[in-house]
Amino acid sequence: MNSFSADRDIYLKIGKSLLDRHSSELSAQLAVFQSAxxxxxxxxxxxxxxxxxxxxxxxxxxxxxxxxxxxxLLFVDSSLKKTDDFYMGxxxxxxxxxxxxxxxxxxxxxxKELHSRLQDTFTVPLQIKEEDASAALRFLDGxxxxxxxxxxxxQLWVKFSGPAGSGAISYDERKIxxxxxxxxxxxxxxxxxxxxxxxxxxxxSVIDDMIRSGLLWVDSQGPGGQWQYWEPSWISQD
Amino acid sequence: xxxxxxxxxxxxxxxxxxxxxxxxxxxNEWGQLILAYCQHHRILTILPSGTAMATQEExxxxxxxxxxxxxxxxAPEFRRSILNHLIHKLDRAQYVDPKQQDAGILIFWRTADxxxxxxxxxxxxxxxxxxxxxxxxxxxxxxxAAGAEFRNMDYNxxxxxxxxxxxQGKAQVLRSDDGLGRIEGVKML
Numbered sequence: 001m002n003s004f005s006a007d008r009d010i011y012l013k014i015g016k017s018l019l020d021r022h023s024s025e026l027s028a029q030l031a032v033f034q035s036a037x038x039x040x041x042x043x044x045x046x047x048x049x050x051x052x053x054x055x056x057x058x059x060x061x062x063x064x065x066x067x068x069x070x071x072x073l074l075f076v077d078s079s080l081k082k083t084d085d086f087y088m089g090x091x092x093x094x095x096x097x098x099x100x101x102x103x104x105x106x107x108x109x110x111x112k113e114l115h116s117r118l119q120d121t122f123t124v125p126l127q128i129k130e131e132d133a134s135a136a137l138r139f140l141d142g143x144x145x146x147x148x149x150x151x152x153x154x155q156l157w158v159k160f161s162g163p164a165g166s167g168a169i170s171y172d173e174r175k176i177x178x179x180x181x182x183x184x185x186x187x188x189x190x191x192x193x194x195x196x197x198x199x200x201x202x203x204x205s206v207i208d209d210m211i212r213s214g215l216l217w218v219d220s221q222g223p224g225g226q227w228q229y230w231e232p233s234w235i236s237q238d
Numbered sequence: 239x240x241x242x243x244x245x246x247x248x249x250x251x252x253x254x255x256x257x258x259x260x261x262x263x264x265x266n267e268w269g270q271l272i273l274a275y276c277q278h279h280r281i282l283t284i285l286p287s288g289t290a291m292a293t294q295e296e297x298x299x300x301x302x303x304x305x306x307x308x309x310x311x312x313a314p315e316f317r318r319s320i321l322n323h324l325i326h327k328l329d330r331a332q333y334v335d336p337k338q339q340d341a342g343i344l345i346f347w348r349t350a351d352x353x354x355x356x357x358x359x360x361x362x363x364x365x366x367x368x369x370x371x372x373x374x375x376x377x378x379x380x381x382x383a384a385g386a387e388f389r390n391m392d393y394n395x396x397x398x399x400x401x402x403x404x405x406q407g408k409a410q411v412l413r414s415d416d417g418l419g420r421i422e423g424v425k426m427l
Contacts, residue, residue: 232260
């Protein structure tokens with residue numbers, strides 16, 4: 001009975017080490033393959049761009065081994081001259097980042113953070129500069145007021161307000177509603193700072209947004225002349 | 239006792255809203271509130287500050303544009319926007335004299351046409367068509383003339399109502415010859 005159990009342990013160990021070796025070999029092979037693909041993309045950049053059939057096959061190959069073809073094309077572009085295509089590609093990435101971080105930052109992100117997040121998303125050896133990110137932002141101007149670049153105390157920020165009329169409630173908006181239920185219906189900049197540690201910029205951004213979409217009413221007559229921002233469903237509550 | 243609507247206790251109601259859709263709603267709410275308040279207290283004319291000028295009864299009237307319980311009060315410019323909305327958008331108020339806004343604002347919680355119909359029916363019912371009635375008779379001696387609805391009615395309001403009847407060809411007026419042209423007597427046809 002004992003020897004059987006010991007045998008089983010040994011078999012399990014051997015099995016596991018075989019699996020480990022197999023998977024590390026595979027990922028090494030994949031890495032080699034990916035870097036070969038990068039080189040391939042760099043060498044054949046012109047053909048990939050010009051020849052539609054060639055590009056389709058290339059994209060399929062990228063998908064098969066888990067490489068984002070957009071990234072590769074960006075890489076390819078950056079190694080040549082930085083064209084509109086390159087910035088357009090970056091802009092797509094910026095939209096993705098803004099959307100995925102919106103619920104955390106309320107749609108306000110500094111260009112510095114945006115740049116470093118952008119850099120982090122690349123698996124190919126592609127270095128981009130902050131200026132590249134801000135140049136790419138200009139391509140988003142055409143999409144209306146969704147992406148605004150603001151200068152706040154000498155720093156560039158990007159304000160992402162999402163698709164017009166989107167009913168989604170952000171994390172920050174939810175936090176404001178939460179605070180309203182404690183105070184009997186309103187928030188102030190001071191309350192947001194004391195309870196959540198939000199700085200002026202973040203609080204103002206959310207509050208202004210919510211005023212613009214009719215989610216908050218302004219009241220200039222709080223105690224000591226302090227502005228209060230009221231949640232209007234209060235009117236219909238009993 | 240007039241029951242103020244719940245929004246009268248909502249602190250931001252006293253601050254002009256920045257969002258234009260919300261502001262439109264807010265001004266409409268104020269308009270409806272003013273009409274209900276004036277109707278309840280039988281107020282026909284108010285000052286730009288919201289104070290009742292001419293009322294048909296002598297009761298104590300709570301302030302319109304402020305709420306002491308929540309320590310809120312509409313600023314003078316905001317009061318003006320509210321009244322302008324009532325005058326120009328909702329068409330339920332008029333300046334007594336647009337050039338002299340402190341002369342007061344007529345509040346039409348009943349429209350001038352409704353008032354005119356009531357006045358005419360009252361005169362008809364009491365068999366006084368075709369006889370000349372003075373403004374004093376119409377508004378002071380209710381047993382003789384137009385009834386309780388018109389008792390103590392402010393001259394400016396009565397004049398607006400009579401003018402409607404004149405336009406409809408249902409009344410003729412005698413005016414003073416002192417250059418002011420005040421209505422002195424009315425004859426219903």
